[in-house]
Amino acid sequence: MARNWERPKGAEIVYERPEALSDTVTHYCPGCTHGIAHRLVAEVLDELDVRDRTILIASVGCSVLAYNYFNVDAQQAAHGRAPAVATGVKRTSPGSVVFTYQGDGDLAAIGTAEIIHAAMRGEKITTIFINNAIFGMTGGQMAPTTLVGQETTTTPAPTGRLPERAGMPIRVCEILSQIDGAAYVARQALNNPANIAKAKRSIKKAFEAQINGHGLGLVELLSTCNVNWKMSPGDALKWLESNMIPVFPLGVFKDWAEAGSGSGRSEVAAG
Amino acid sequence: MVLGRKVLMKGNEALAEAAVRAGCRFFAGYPITPQNEIPEYLSHRLPEVGGTFIQAESELAAINMVYGAGGAGARAMTSSSSPGVSLKQEGISYMAAAEVPGVIVNMVRGGPGLGGIQPAQSDYYQATRGGGHGDYRTVVFGPATVQEAVDVMGQAFALADKYRMPVVILGDGMIGQMMEPVVLPEPVDPTTLPLKTWITRGAKDRNPNVINSLYLDPEKCEALNLRLQAKYQEITATQQMAEIAYPGSQYYVVAYGTTARICRMAVTEARANGLAVGLIRPITLWPFPTDSFEKVMDDAKGFLTVEMSLGQMVDDVRLAVNGRTPVYFYGRAGGMVPSAEEVLIEIEKMTRGGGR
Numbered sequence: 001m002a003r004n005w006e007r008p009k010g011a012e013i014v015y016e017r018p019e020a021l022s023d024t025v026t027h028y029c030p031g032c033t034h035g036i037a038h039r040l041v042a043e044v045l046d047e048l049d050v051r052d053r054t055i056l057i058a059s060v061g062c063s064v065l066a067y068n069y070f071n072v073d074a075q076q077a078a079h080g081r082a083p084a085v086a087t088g089v090k091r092t093s094p095g096s097v098v099f100t101y102q103g104d105g106d107l108a109a110i111g112t113a114e115i116i117h118a119a120m121r122g123e124k125i126t127t128i129f130i131n132n133a134i135f136g137m138t139g140g141q142m143a144p145t146t147l148v149g150q151e152t153t154t155t156p157a158p159t160g161r162l163p164e165r166a167g168m169p170i171r172v173c174e175i176l177s178q179i180d181g182a183a184y185v186a187r188q189a190l191n192n193p194a195n196i197a198k199a200k201r202s203i204k205k206a207f208e209a210q211i212n213g214h215g216l217g218l219v220e221l222l223s224t225c226n227v228n229w230k231m232s233p234g235d236a237l238k239w240l241e242s243n244m245i246p247v248f249p250l251g252v253f254k255d256w257a258e259a260g261s262g263s264g265r266s267e268v269a270a271g
Numbered sequence: 272m273v274l275g276r277k278v279l280m281k282g283n284e285a286l287a288e289a290a291v292r293a294g295c296r297f298f299a300g301y302p303i304t305p306q307n308e309i310p311e312y313l314s315h316r317l318p319e320v321g322g323t324f325i326q327a328e329s330e331l332a333a334i335n336m337v338y339g340a341g342g343a344g345a346r347a348m349t350s351s352s353s354p355g356v357s358l359k360q361e362g363i364s365y366m367a368a369a370e371v372p373g374v375i376v377n378m379v380r381g382g383p384g385l386g387g388i389q390p391a392q393s394d395y396y397q398a399t400r401g402g403g404h405g406d407y408r409t410v411v412f413g414p415a416t417v418q419e420a421v422d423v424m425g426q427a428f429a430l431a432d433k434y435r436m437p438v439v440i441l442g443d444g445m446i447g448q449m450m451e452p453v454v455l456p457e458p459v460d461p462t463t464l465p466l467k468t469w470i471t472r473g474a475k476d477r478n479p480n481v482i483n484s485l486y487l488d489p490e491k492c493e494a495l496n497l498r499l500q501a502k503y504q505e506i507t508a509t510q511q512m513a514e515i516a517y518p519g520s521q522y523y524v525v526a527y528g529t530t531a532r533i534c535r536m537a538v539t540e541a542r543a544n545g546l547a548v549g550l551i552r553p554i555t556l557w558p559f560p561t562d563s564f565e566k567v568m569d570d571a572k573g574f575l576t577v578e579m580s581l582g583q584m585v586d587d588v589r590l591a592v593n594g595r596t597p598v599y600f601y602g603r604a605g606g607m608v609p610s611a612e613e614v615l616i617e618i619e620k621m622t623r624g625g626g627r
Binding site for chain 2: 022051052053054055057058064065067070071072073074075076077078081084085086087088089090091092093096097113114116117120121
């Protein structure tokens with residue numbers, strides 16, 4: 001990537017844009033954690049040295065424009081269908097590194113069949129699953145992962161989400177970890193530096209599951225949508241910690257590298 | 272199978288083999304009658320040539336796998352029958368918009384809803400008007416014999432690649448299930464096909480390729496639509512296919528697919544009875560072969576459209592004729608197949624100037 005400045009003599013670069021991110025200003029709202037998730041994925045692609053054989057399958061939702069932000073080949077998919085499109089790409093070009101980037105509406109509502117069956121087939125793909133408990137792009141409607149009592153434009157005040165009308169939040173990692181073809185399944189949160197470091201380790205493992213031919217890797221990232229949650233960015237991070245993590249416990253649910261894994265959950269070592 | 276020699280094959284299996292010989296190396300589908308012999312055949316045949324067969328979890332997933340495989344550069348195909356093809360419309364619209372090639376076979380059965388499993392032609396509107404949301408078209412072939420189905424398969428993949436768009440082969444349960452002698456074409460080695468520079472294989476030593484159908488700026492979305500329309504106009508001008516039997520006749524029966532074979536029997540009988548009747552048999556349903564109508568229009572006094580539906584292609588016949596002669600219609604629906612005797616009665620009515 002060309003730079004328009006010269007590094008001062010003796011200075012050492014300690015932080016820069018990963019090669020796998022393009023030099024583009026994103027459309028994400030101030031306070032949104034998509035930017036962190038994008039950067040973590042890009043850093044992993046750089047570290048694994050696979051950027052030039054990586055294909056992003058963008059989904060429908062706030063991250064639909066991710067193809068503008070990652071400096072990789074990309075194919076944009078219909079709502080929920082990213083794992084099916086990824087399957088077509090990966091089977092056609094097995095040497096490629098293929099990942100989907102999907103939100104909770106995309107993956108856990110309209111795309112439940114596609115992610116479960118991609119895992120069932122053991123597709124060698126990686127899925128980054130952004131769970132912010134709401135439909136962001138369409139203006140704050142209930143997601144399958146919306147918490148009980150959480151107010152959205154379709155689960156309005158004074159009750160918020162009522163279980164008797166709208167059911168209970170769905171836990172994707174717990175479902176996916178039951179499927180033999182899922183090689184790595186983890187849930188992490190983007191609410192503080194320690195958790196962000198753990199998230200990056202999990203993302204790397206999920207890509208390694210693909211590259212080493214073990215099967216599907218999925219990392220769920222608990223994320224904030226402060227605009228639709230109607231909070232300041234700081235309050236949103238606190239709300240994530242005190243409300244989302246108790247419902248969506250963090251950890252590694254399945255890891256091909258750990259013998260006998262496949263049930264239960266273990267804390268990933270702090271990175 | 273020996274080249275150039277006639278072999279007896281079921282329509283669905285012949286189509287599947289023709290796809291492999293056209294360089295198809297990716298198939299995803301979901302079981303539905305009456306097309307199951309296509310995925311069953313390809314489940315063993317594609318791995319033999321290094322290709323991929325996937326039984327998908329739904330028709331939605333199958334067409335989106337084809338969208339992915341086509342985007343990654345494969346000659347890719349899916350097949351289904353009417354209710355399943357309704358589900359595929361989402362992916363077909365995305366393929367049309369993102370300009371990703373692929374072939375979709377629809378062995379049409381009676382509808383609407385779950386309908387039945389007997390042959391029908393009631394998906395004509397869906398196939399020829401795009402089918403999904405948005406202002407787009409797909410090239411649509413309506414073969415009348417197993418041999419013709421085999422022959423159009425090669426053209427379907429060639430046109431899909433040339434114009435970067437989905438192409439539909441609209442058969443019916445009869446074409447799929449019938450056994451007929453066929454001569455299979457010489458196989459195409461897909462590695463010898465022209466390199467596609469737009470595909471997603473990794474941005475090595477180049478800028479990233481993006482396959483996309485999202486245009487939030489309406490000016491850009493209109494520009495996409497105008498580009499697609501220019502492509503459709505070129506196809507309309509250059510890719511029409513039809514057979515005209517007995518040109519110079521005063522009356523014509525218009526029919527495609529299985530119905531055209533029945534109508535040919537009726538036309539032969541009518542001519543034996545001294546009636547000056549010909550047959551126009553569209554092979555491409557989109558683009559509709561309007562040029563063929565112009566060729567016969569000077570002497571024509573009437574057209575009888577016969578379909579296994581209650582009147583869909585007849586609209587295109589009316590548009591082609593544009594009020595210059597009467598246009599008559601006869602159809603059966605829901606899996607019922609018109610008989611040559613029924614068609615003959617309608618031909619006689621037309622030549623007497625009755626009915627419409």
